Amino acid sequence: MPSKPQPPVTMDAVYAAPGYLFRRMQQIAVSIFMEECKEFDLTPVQYAALVAIHTHPGIDATRLSAVIAFDRSTLGSVIERLQAKQYVERKPSPEDKRIKLLHLTKSGAALLKEIIPAVERAQARMLEPLKPADRKSLMALLVQLVDLNNEASRVPLRAEDALEHLGKAG
Amino acid sequence: MPSKPQPPVTMDAVYAAPGYLFRRMQQIAVSIFMEECKEFDLTPVQYAALVAIHTHPGIDATRLSAVIAFDRSTLGSVIERLQAKQYVERKPSPEDKRIKLLHLTKSGAALLKEIIPAVERAQARMLEPLKPADRKSLMALLVQLVDLNNEASRVPLRAEDALEHLGKAG
DNA sequence: TCTAGATTGTCAGTATACTGTCAATCTCAA
DNA sequence: TTGAGATTGACAGTATACTGACAATCTAGA
Incomplete structure (x- = not known):
């Protein structure tokens, strides 16, 4: 067991990398969602799209993609499946x-x-292993980080803009 | 501005859901990684696979999938591309x-x-918007949550097991 | 030894994701 | 009014992800 400073490339570095952890957590989250919702045959993305269409009836695909921050190309096929x-x-x-x-x-x-x-059960299960106070901390930090990194994603969230053009906000 | 309890289905509920935040953050993380590493034409998954093969030379695909917790089917095509x-x-x-x-x-x-x-720049950029203390808190909570939810994913991380069979830890 | 069961890599099928392109359409300024 | 530029939906191409199935192969127990 060598104990000198880690060589530049190790699995430990990967395991501790934010990107790796975000990916793992996303996979776990999808897995839990699908398990809780299996009787409904609906994916997380399809669920989000349904909610957005419910909240903004008469929305078009481009604005829908801004409201849920999903890629417009991808959304096309999601809508097809919902149809x-x-x-x-x-x-x-x-x-x-x-x-x-x-x-x-x-x-x-x-x-x-x-x-x-079922969706609420799934969301609760994702955080269940943490202590209640830690759940709140994690969510608060994540909301902050996603918001502050909004422009870093290809499809930034533009909920407000999208609403305005529908004549619902002003 | 209505202030009564939210109706059962709203976008606000989606925006605050752990699953939605994990997905958004993962997309942002990939986007940042690809931007910082664009001159190398390597994806985050391909990078993790390279590191694991470097750390465990002579590993096979099934054990590799356990070491990085990626789906075995998916890994096949990842390896093909690296090849x-x-x-x-x-x-x-x-x-x-x-x-x-x-x-x-x-x-x-x-x-x-x-x-x-480039990878380190990418990892740093993902957390950059947070205060240093918050970065640490978030990572600590995420490491914990991923670990405690390990069995909830289809491909749980099995770093130790995989190593043993390679004769590196016995 | 012979076979039931497990393992390995592969494949088909489905579902996100993203990049880039395109035709149809719309808008707005000259 | 007309034409440049923007917008919309669609598509092709690439890359994860997961489910389920399969043949080839290995392992163990009867």
């Missing part, structure tokens, strides 16, 4: 022929209501 | 015809040395 499952409808906009407006179907709205307890 | 870039070699094991042993090439080892400063 295939009959949770979402797309109607051409009468005002702008490029745009397709998104609405929840009855079935989509019903699903959203039903799935909430 | 195509001439950073990694695969040789059949003389003892077990199912197994292919992994080694860094000279070019792979050289790349690993060169890329370290």
Whole structure:
């Protein structure tokens, strides 16, 4: 067991790297979400999209991508799948022929209501191993970090902007 | 501004959900990594794989997946790409015809040395917006949470086990 | 020894993610 | 009004991720 200063490249350095930990935690989070929600056949991304469409009926795909900070290209196929499952409808906009407006179907709205307890169980389980005070600290730090790093991601969150163009905020 | 208790489904609930924050942070982390390392044409996953192969020369793909906690199926294509870039070699094991042993090439080892400063810049940038004390708190909580949730992921980290079978820890 | 069960690498299928490109469409300024 | 530039949705290409299946191979027990 050599005890001299670590050579420049070690697994310990990887295990302690923020990027590695964020990746691991994301994988764990998805795994827990899928487990709790397996009876609903809905992914975390699809859930977020459903909530956003529910909150902003008539939103278009580009603005939806800004509201949930997901890539626009990716979102296209997400919406397709939600459409295939009959949770979402797309109607051409009468005002702008490029745009397709998104609405929840009855079935989509019903699903959203039903799935909430499972989603909340999943979110709770992700933090469960920590002490309650630590959960709060972690979430506070993470909210801060994600917010301050917003511009570093390709698709920054633009919730406000997106809302304004829908005529809901002003 | 309504101040009554939030209706059951809101974007605010999504924005504050651990799963959503972990996803956003992971996307930001990848984005920063790719930006700092763009001259090397290496992804975060490929980097972790290179480090693990460097640390455990002669490891096979299944054990590699345990050492970095990545899915075995996914790892196959990651290794293929590293092989195509001439950073990694695969040789059949003389003892077990199912197994292919992994080694860094000279070019792979050289790349690993060169890329370290960029990787460290990336890791630092991810946490930069936080105060130094907060960075430490966040990392400490995250290390804890990932460790305690280890079994919740499909591919739990099994660094020790994997090492033993390579005859490096006995 | 012979076979049931485990392991390894691979593959097919699905679902994010991101980059870059494109045609259709819209906007706005000259 | 017309044309440059922006926007929208779609697509191709690459790279994780995970599930489930499979043949080849290895291991152990009967």
